Amino acid sequence: MSLLRFWLGSIAIQKQRTRFSCGFFAPSQRYISSSRSRNFYSCLKPNQQDGAHYQSSSLPRDSPLSGMEDALTGYLLGKKRATDVAHMVWRHVVQKGDTVVDATCGNGYDTLEMLKLVADDSHKGFVYALDIQKDALDMTSSLLDDSLNPTEKQLIKLFNICHSKMEEVIPSHASVRLIAFNLGYLPGGDKEIITRSETTLLALEAAKRILMPGGLISLVVYVGHPGGWEELESIEAFAAGLSSENWICCKLQMLNRPSSPIPIFLFKR
Numbered sequence: 012m013s014l015l016r017f018w019l020g021s022i023a024i025q026k027q028r029t030r031f032s033c034g035f036f037a038p039s040q041r042y043i044s045s046s047r048s049r050n051f052y053s054c055l056k057p058n059q060q061d062g063a064h065y066q067s068s069s070l071p072r073d074s075p076l077s078g079m080e081d082a083l084t085g086y087l088l089g090k091k092r093a094t095d096v097a098h099m100v101w102r103h104v105v106q107k108g109d110t111v112v113d114a115t116c117g118n119g120y121d122t123l124e125m126l127k128l129v130a131d132d133s134h135k136g137f138v139y140a141l142d143i144q145k146d147a148l149d150m151t152s153s154l155l156d157d158s159l160n161p162t163e164k165q166l167i168k169l170f171n172i173c174h175s176k177m178e179e180v181i182p183s184h185a186s187v188r189l190i191a192f193n194l195g196y197l198p199g200g201d202k203e204i205i206t207r208s209e210t211t212l213l214a215l216e217a218a219k220r221i222l223m224p225g226g227l228i229s230l231v232v233y234v235g236h237p238g239g240w241e242e243l244e245s246i247e248a249f250a251a252g253l254s255s256e257n258w259i260c261c262k263l264q265m266l267n268r269p270s271s272p273i274p275i276f277l278f279k280r
């Protein structure tokens with residue numbers, strides 16, 4: 012808990028930078044799907060291989076911060092990935108019945124995670140999943156077919172569109188709680204097709220317009236490919252320009268592994 016307080020107290024607001032120095036190990040991890048909407052704690056299960064767990068050992072089960080401590084500590088100690096930290100933060104922001112956006116659905120893992128957070132018996136929660144690659148949408152669709160029942164799958168709207176145009180497909184009346192970007196290229200796909208600073212910035216402007224108060228823009232930024240650093244710098248400049256009155260902007264960056272993915276969170280108060 013003290014570690015968590017340290018982190019929350021150290022979030023980078025505006026231009027202030029938060030950096031952690033630690034090793035990084037990325038265990039292979041595949042999420043086991045849920046065929047029913049589940050409670051807050053059981054919506055995500057790791058596979059048997061990495062033996063990871065998501066519930067905090069030192070917080071009560073009903074604590075609103077349960078699990079966060081493990082995700083962050085695991086990340087700092089090299090046992091969790093940037094995406095694990097992102098997913099855990101989402102779980103503390105997103106509610107059942109929310110509308111959320113996966114701005115880069117790729118292979119569909121983030122989309123599936125989001126569906127588990129918003130879906131319940133009311134069927135009011137929706138996930139809008141976007142990608143410029145038809146192949147990515149096919150991969151996502153296939154994962155969803157394997158993981159969800161038809162009713163659950165109907166709650167996910169797939170669009171073959173650039174995320175800079177998200178306002179064209181997301182209903183204007185929707186209160187959007189989370190917009191997530193997992194940038195870079197499609198794992199296992201064409202590495203020439205990557206997110207680009209220009210469209211990422213346009214998408215962030217659109218996200219800023221449609222995000223509800225109490226909502227989150229979540230990014231995982233990859234810098235190991237050409238253009239990655241430039242994209243990171245553009246995002247940092249965008250975040251630094253957000254008013255500190257209305258936004259809390261935070262970056263987690265490995266000091267000794269410059270190519271490691273970088274989670275960034277822009278929380279709208």
Ligand SMILES: C[S@@+](CC[C@H](N)C(=O)[O-])C[C@H]1O[C@@H](n2cnc3c(N)ncnc32)[C@H](O)[C@@H]1O
Pocket residue numbers: 114115116117118119120121122141142143144147172173174175193194195196197198204205206207210211
């Ligand atoms: C790192 S992958 C996303 C991984 C995915 N979230 C998952 O869970 O598997 C990045 C994706 O962004 C997509 N992409 C690139 N530029 C885009 C754009 N302008 N609009 C939407 N998607 C884009 C790529 O096609 C690729 O599938």
